[in-house]
Amino acid sequence: MSNELEPIKVAVSPQERFGDFLQSRGMRQTEQRKNLLNLVFSEHEHFDADQLLERLPSKGELGYVSRPTVYRTLGEFVDAGLLRKFELDGRSVYEHDYGYPEHDHFYCTKCEQLIEFQNAQIADLTAELARTHNFQVRSYRLIIRGICEDCRRSRRRVRRKVDLI
Amino acid sequence: MSNELEPIKVAVSPQERFGDFLQSRGMRQTEQRKNLLNLVFSEHEHFDADQLLERLPSKGELGYVSRPTVYRTLGEFVDAGLLRKFELDGRSVYEHDYGYPEHDHFYCTKCEQLIEFQNAQIADLTAELARTHNFQVRSYRLIIRGICEDCRRSRRRVRRKVDLI
DNA sequence: TTGAATGCAAAGGATTTGCAGAGGC
DNA sequence: GCCTCTGCAAATCCTTTGCATTCAA
Numbered sequence: 396m397s398n399e400l401e402p403i404k405v406a407v408s409p410q411e412r413f414g415d416f417l418q419s420r421g422m423r424q425t426e427q428r429k430n431l432l433n434l435v436f437s438e439h440e441h442f443d444a445d446q447l448l449e450r451l452p453s454k455g456e457l458g459y460v461s462r463p464t465v466y467r468t469l470g471e472f473v474d475a476g477l478l479r480k481f482e483l484d485g486r487s488v489y490e491h492d493y494g495y496p497e498h499d500h501f502y503c504t505k506c507e508q509l510i511e512f513q514n515a516q517i518a519d520l521t522a523e524l525a526r527t528h529n530f531q532v533r534s535y536r537l538i539i540r541g542i543c544e545d546c547r548r549s550r551r552r553v554r555r556k557v558d559l560i
Numbered sequence: 561m562s563n564e565l566e567p568i569k570v571a572v573s574p575q576e577r578f579g580d581f582l583q584s585r586g587m588r589q590t591e592q593r594k595n596l597l598n599l600v601f602s603e604h605e606h607f608d609a610d611q612l613l614e615r616l617p618s619k620g621e622l623g624y625v626s627r628p629t630v631y632r633t634l635g636e637f638v639d640a641g642l643l644r645k646f647e648l649d650g651r652s653v654y655e656h657d658y659g660y661p662e663h664d665h666f667y668c669t670k671c672e673q674l675i676e677f678q679n680a681q682i683a684d685l686t687a688e689l690a691r692t693h694n695f696q697v698r699s700y701r702l703i704i705r706g707i708c709e710d711c712r713r714s715r716r717r718v719r720r721k722v723d724l725i
Numbered sequence: 726t727t728g729a730a731t732g733c734a735a736a737g738g739a740t741t742t743g744c745a746g747a748g749g750c
Numbered sequence: 751g752c753c754t755c756t757g758c759a760a761a762t763c764c765t766t767t768g769c770a771t772t773c774a775a
Contacts, residue, residue, distance in 0.1 A: 421753095421754085422754075422755090423748085423749050423750070423753095423754060423755065424749075424750090425748080425749070425754090425755065425756080426748095427755080427756070428755095443739090444739080444740080445739085454757095460756090460757095461756070461757045461758075462740090462757090463740085463741075463742080463756080463757070463758085464755080464756060464757070466739090466740060466741070467741090467755090467756090482647045482648075482649075482650065483647075484647075485647065485650075485652075485738085485739080485764090485765085486738090486739065486740095487650075487739085487740085501690075501693060501695045503695075504698065510693070510695075512689065512693060514685070514689060516681075516685055517685065520679070520681055520682065520685070521702075521704055524677065524679060524704065525666075525704060525706070528666060528675070528677060528709065529708075529709035529712070530666045530668075530675070530704065530706055530707070530708055530709065531706045531707040531712055532704055532705070532706040533669065533705050533706040533707070534704075534705050534706070535702065535703065535704040535705065536701075536702070536703050536705070537686075537700065537701070537702040538700065538701050539686055539689065539690060539695065539697055539699075539700040540697070540698050540699050540700065540701075541690070541695055541696045541697040541698040541699070542695070542696040542698070543694075543695055544693065544694035544695065547694070547696055586728095586729085587729075587730085588728095588729060588730065588773085588774050588775070589774075589775090590729090590730060590731080590773080590774070591773095592730080592731070593730090608764095609764080609765080610764085619732095625731090625732095626731070626732045626733075627732090627765090628731080628732070628733085628765085628766075628767080629730080629731060629732075631764090631765060631766070632730085632731090632766090650739085650740085650763085650764080651763085651764065651765095652764085652765085726775100727773105727774100727775095728773105728774100728775100729772105729773085729774080729775100730771100730772080730773075730774090731770105731771080731772070731773085732769105732770095732771085732772095733768105733769090733770090733771100734767100734768095734769095735766105735767085735768085735769105736765105736766080736767070736768090737764100737765080737766070737767085738763100738764090738765085738766095739762100739763085739764090739765105740761105740762080740763080740764105741760105741761080741762070741763090742759100742760085742761070742762085743758105743759095743760085743761090744757105744758090744759095744760105745756105745757100745758095746755105746756085746757090746758105747754105747755080747756070747757095748753105748754085748755075748756090749752105749753095749754075749755085750751105750752090750753095750754100
């Protein structure tokens, strides 16, 4: 996918930040955690637990991480503020949070792609609404569902062909 | 919950509308469908399949509807445009769509209540964003997570008590 | 009468958990 | 060495499905 936004410049790497997180909680720096963190931050992409597992070495191979550990560790990344989690069509989807600007998504129900966009008004509006309703915001999530530009185009092409018969 | 918005006046009842839907698809008007529709529209509330099942008579009793039928029928209500479905904490939540105005939600992660609010700017902004990105919108969903007014208050009270010790 | 709908039991998919052994610190 | 972490297997939760029976039209 080529809809990456401009990353935020951060002084501390995700690795370092996660190290601090582990230390502060008396947790250990294991091979599995290192492997997963590197993999997750090697590429900017939305993914679910299965997709991450597919990118990992298979059982028996060097660098393998089991499914339960993947789930456990993703939760830790969220707690550490590195990833953000949300739900889409019944499964959990993760995305970069640390070092990445606030943004929202279009979700194309045809190609099932998430398309990121930035718009300051949404955050402003959310903050204003929260103030009005005395609600203390932790986070918000706007997802716009429909058909993306590419899919609209290809659908139109198909129709034309049919029309010509 | 007492955060109901003003219903939209509709000429046709949900029952009638669903009847038309069934007819147009060659589907049948069964006791189960009638029971569920009446139950669902007897009260304005967000609910999941389990909560609906709890409000139904138990097995053996008059008016009982089995779990698979509840799931199947909720899907039909969504297809008929009577309900809207979304995901929250990994389960499917339903709300009135027919006869109810467009709105968004605060979700209090403490009391797990959904609080509705109306704001025209969100729809406008969504439409504008879609236009800019050549995206064809089918629906959108904004959920603002955090702590609601009541929970903030009670939390404060608890703190005060503790402070007095 | 006849095809659609239901209930049952069972399957399915995603995620979590208990626990014994492995391994950071 | 102690205590956390991992992988395994199994459990759990929510939802869907196959199929024989029931029932609306």
